[in-house]
Amino acid sequence: MTQRKAAALISGGLDSLLAAKLMLDQGIHVEGINFYTGFCVEGHTHAIRNKDKNKEKRNNALWVAEQLGIKLHIVDIIEEYKDVVINPKHGYGANLNPCLDCKGFMVRKALEWIQQHDFDFIVTGEVVGQRPMSQRKDTMPVIARESGARDLLLRPLCARILPETLPEREGWVDRNKLLDFSGRNRKPQMALANQLGFNDYAQPAGGCCFLTDANYSRKLADLWQVRGEKRYEIDDIMLLKVGRHVRPRPHFKLIIGRDDGENNFLRGYRNRFVHMHASSHRGPLVLLDAESGTVSENDLLLAARLTARFGKGRTDDEVTVSIHDLSDMVTEYKVAPLHPDELPQEWYL
């Protein structure tokens, strides 16, 4: 009998690990696909910061694939994904997370992949009722329908409470060995993981997307508002993950490194921004994000005072701040660090 082949969407979390494992245990050839949107939360992203330097730097999707003994294809969908974030047909969740459109898009991309690579069906770790937007009883059929995958989409963790799919009808997989998980309770998944011998996995309820994060979404909304349109490039969304973002005036904001790790990361962007640092004291690297030609001398003075505020000279009377323009010409300002009373909370994004 021909061995059937399934492409499993692997996020790096527990559910997709278990779903793929159930397929492997039924003799299916499984390969993983992991889509990279630019908003994915990876251990490395957090590891930019000094305080996280000792955390294990592992890509969870790769780790899961290795545990399962399957190949993993990581696919860059950054450009195509923009339309999902900018124009979600089904709208956003609690933050700027377009979860329903996102899952539909990823399943559609997986469908294209299985067609190109001669695989038979698609597997996801979705569970009915697990998430408020994309994993509800009434929205899961929307994903199957709008992605075009229809009954080529199998969700092994809850298949027995969903209509039969083609792999089940054709006998490629045994429906009786599929599961009927539902709801937000993660205990069944954790029990199954234990039973299958997986005791080291990413936090079950951990988010895998920055768009579900309220702070991140607020910064992205600010970016769009300032630009007057919903538009972003990959560097924009990377920079939203790093540093303090402070907008003292509508036409510019500062991105302020919080430690040496972030300063190092921001250093990679120096040639694209007016940037500054205190030259008389230790302190952060600060990028000034503004449209060219919109920043006045007073704005630069304020930015310099803010830069001084976040460095070791914050309590001194005077700090020298070096400001580099886009051609790396340096101007030094001697400024009084901004007093905490002069820094309204609403400046923080």
Next chain:
Amino acid sequence: MIMETLDARNMLCPMPVIRTQDKVNGMASGEMLEVVCTDHGALNDIPTWCRINGHTVVETVDNDHEVIIRLEVHHGA
């Protein structure tokens, strides 16, 4: 021995892996690739990617500013 190089500096996870994957897909079995990264996490990720996809890591170099991973391509079954 053909040694290709990939500059993956200033890329964050998982872009070094994606670029490696794309580069390797265009190479023949037996060819060597050198990947240079500034994300130290690549020292975990690229070898993991190699193991699960059947390629061989020949050498890794770790210094303060960057890491270098040299691998041999194997396109198996």
